[in-house]
Amino acid sequence: LPSRRLISHVRATSNEEDASKAAAATADSGAPTIFDKIINKEIPSTIVYEDDKVLAFRDISPQAPVHILVVPKLRDGLTQLGKAEERHVDILGQLLHAAKIVAEKEGILDGFRVVINNGPDACQSVYHLHLHVLGGRQMKWPPG
Ligand code: TR5
Numbered sequence: 728l729p730s731r732r733l734i735s736h737v738r739a740t741s742n743e744e745d746a747s748k749a750a751a752a753t754a755d756s757g758a759p760t761i762f763d764k765i766i767n768k769e770i771p772s773t774i775v776y777e778d779d780k781v782l783a784f785r786d787i788s789p790q791a792p793v794h795i796l797v798v799p800k801l802r803d804g805l806t807q808l809g810k811a812e813e814r815h816v817d818i819l820g821q822l823l824h825a826a827k828i829v830a831e832k833e834g835i836l837d838g839f840r841v842v843i844n845n846g847p848d849a850c851q852s853v854y855h856l857h858l859h860v861l862g863g864r865q866m867k868w869p870p871g
Contacts, residue, residue, distance in 0.1 A: 792863030
C-alpha cells in the first residue's frame with residue numbers, strides 16, 4: 728500500500744492536471760451525454776454558430792482565449808472519432824467546415840488549432856464527438 732501511494736504521488740506531481748484528467752476520463756458507454764441537453768437547449772450555453780446539422784458553443788473550461796466546441800446535433804453512433812463509419816463522412820466534413828466558420832467569426836484565422844480527443848488515453852471526457860477549436864494565443868507544439 729505505501730508503494731501504491733508513492734506511485735500516485737509521483738504521477739500527481741509530474742503533471743497533476745493531466746493525471747486528474749486521465750483519472751476522470753471514462754470509457755465509451757454510449758449513454759446520453761450533457762451535450763444532448765446543450766443541443767436541445769435544456770442547458771444554457773454560449774452558441775457561436777448553428778445550422779441544421781452542427782452546433783458550436785463556448786467550452787465551459789476554456790484552455791485558450793478562444794475555445795469552442797463543434798458538435799454534430801445528431802450523434803448517430805459518433806461517440807468518438809474512432810467509431811466513424813462511411814455514413815458519417817458528410818457530417819465529418821461539415822464539422823470541419825463549421826470549425827473554419829467559427830475560427831473566421833472569432834478572428835483567429837491566422838492561427839488556430841482543431842483537436843479531437845479520442846478515448847481514455849486522450850482524456851476524452853464527453854462521448855459525443857466534438858472538435859475543440861482553440862486560438863487567441865500562441866499555440867505550443869507538440870501538444871501534450
Ligand atoms: O475532454 P473532451 O475532449 O471530451 O472535451 C469535453 C469538453 O467539454 C471539455 O473541454 C469540457 O470543458 C467541456 N464541457 C463539459 C461540460 C460543458 C463543457 N462545455 C460547455 N458547457 C458544458 N456544460 C454545461 N457541462 C459540462 N459538463
